[in-house]
Amino acid sequence: MLTAPALAVNNLSVSLGGREVLRDISFALAPGEFCGLIGANGSGKTTLLRTILGFEAPSAGTISGQGRGFAGYVPQKFSPDPDMPLRARDFVELGLTGSKLGLPLPNKARKAAVEAMLAAVDATGYADQRIGSLSGGQLQRVLIAHALIRRPKLLFLDEPLASLDLRAIAEVVDLLRRLAREQKIAILISAHDMNPLLGVMDQIVYLAHGRAATGATSDVVRTEVLSRLYGYHIDVIRVHGRILVVAAGEHDHGRPHVEAIP
């Protein structure tokens, strides 16, 4: 890597409640790079993101990079109360001013920045609605705008596609790709299904049982690599431009038992 990485994770291990959740994870993100953090539920994706953000302490290893400490974050669980007296535009503005003291006095430059950010994520149409009344896809866009209005160099998203319908998924992925390219933001996005991200990922961090295989998608998502990671035989099947990762198990009542792994 020629330029200084936006994020470098080296030999990271994390234990929660005495149980080792992540073991020996290493990867680096260059500025503007789009990285998918892929794994089944419970594989440690959220723990990895929370550790990089500083919410959990690593038991071993280091996290560094120029973008760290000034990162945007889109959490997985965010369902604001319907009565929360914040419109989408207020919430986006808080991304810029939420840590500032004193009353929010009117400021033309800030108002313009909020308008521009709302337009960049196509949220202008519902900017005056309360955040508690937005749909899943609308809320994702507002959260992304809240995270990006500070102009971070790193953006972490935890399962942002999980609760969206197919159309919203395509739109959010397209938005993220545009932001990564145009604004040189390194993006680390977790997902249990890699397929919506196949066309945009520069790199993949594939998590299973707390360990990771990292690299280009074509190098990582292969039968040998994932079989070694899982510790048992895995088939990687490509159909119609989609990738299915399946574990062929024991025959059960005479029928082949195929378990799809996300």
Added chain:
Amino acid sequence: MLGFFTSSPVQTALAVSAGAAIVSAVIGVFTIIRGQSFAGHALADISSAGGAAAYLVGVSPMLGFLGVAVIGAGALEVLGVKRAAERDLVTGIVLGAGLGLTALLLYFDVTARSTTGAAVSVMFGSMFAIPPAIVVPALLIGAGAVGATGLIYRPLLLCAAAPELAAVAGVSPRLIGFLHLLILALAVTLSAMTVGAILSTALLIGPAAAALRLTRQAGAAIALAAGIGLVSAWGGIALAYESYGWTPGRTWPVSFFIVTIVFAFYLLSGLRARAA
């Protein structure tokens, strides 16, 4: 009605209740959106122990309310837990212990010092018996509480909406939570002086809840809540003053009128919110 404005107890009541209503309404908005209505109620109830102790040792009840409310805020913070259900549990236990202490102190007030009115004053307020010397310190406490809320306005909002995102932005949700409790203790002190410790909740939660039903913006909700609180407090005082003629020789308790007006505002805001 002319006597209303020239009466010194009425003037004192108008001044102190205005401070109490506005401060309670402003911080009440944050108390509701943080989901800490029960903690607010508990803090008010606990402060009654301070009021009762003040009668016993013969100092200003305001000092008693303030001291115990601040200690209560500290206790809630120290015992503070993240899970909402557990937080309610801890709050309930602290509340029970505080009220038990109040029961003991009020018993001593009545038996040892024969201050028979103490129990009613502490629990339900005695608006027309507020000493005029209280006005300046009470308004200073009020100004301090509103000023502090203004100072941490945006971190308070962000922590209420998304504590994790506040932490990512460099704000400590725990520190902001503690400051909120401290400001709440100031508000509770003032409202305990006016409508009494038990009824403080009405001034804290009622106007803010009504305002939150009527507007989409935090700033507007705070202004509206302050207005509703002020109208309720002053309207209650005026009605209590008038009530002297209804049952000759006796004024009805101010607290009753204030709390009833707050309740009416809340019901009306529901109609309006449903229509909108």
